[in-house]
Amino acid sequence: MAVGGTAPPRGSAAAAASMRRRRTTSGGASGGAGAAGTMLQFYTDDAPGLKISPNVVLVMSIGFIAFVAILHVVGKLYLVRREA
Template sequence: MVANGEAPPRGSAAAAAGLRRRRATGGGGGAGGASTMLQFYTDETAGRKISPNTVLIMSIGFIAVVAVLHVFGKLYRGPQ
């Protein structure tokens, strides 16, 4: 790195060394986050397995039931 905080020139030996150092140590900053996100969809997690489509259908069904109950409540409330 250059002393004033700027990155070294692109084709320089310092830039190549920095790139090798980053590849060897971290394995990529985003790779760790991706592996933890994938853990939600593997067999290693505990609990009940529900697909995203099932959750979507159940959510839409719940919204529909609430809407129907709201309509019935308005229709059968009686005279005021």
């Protein structure tokens, strides 16, 4: 973007230079390219660890939420019986 807050016209040389500048500085010393490389290692077939499909993770998380909700209900009922 220009200093005044307005972007140069889309097809201009200034816009192209701005885009070129943005691309070269995005992954420099901040470690952007290296961090993306290590994150992608988690999604390869060679990654160590348990391989679970996203559907299984979804079902397990919903089951866990339901289990906690049931425990809350049972705890409330147990507390009511104890007081009576």
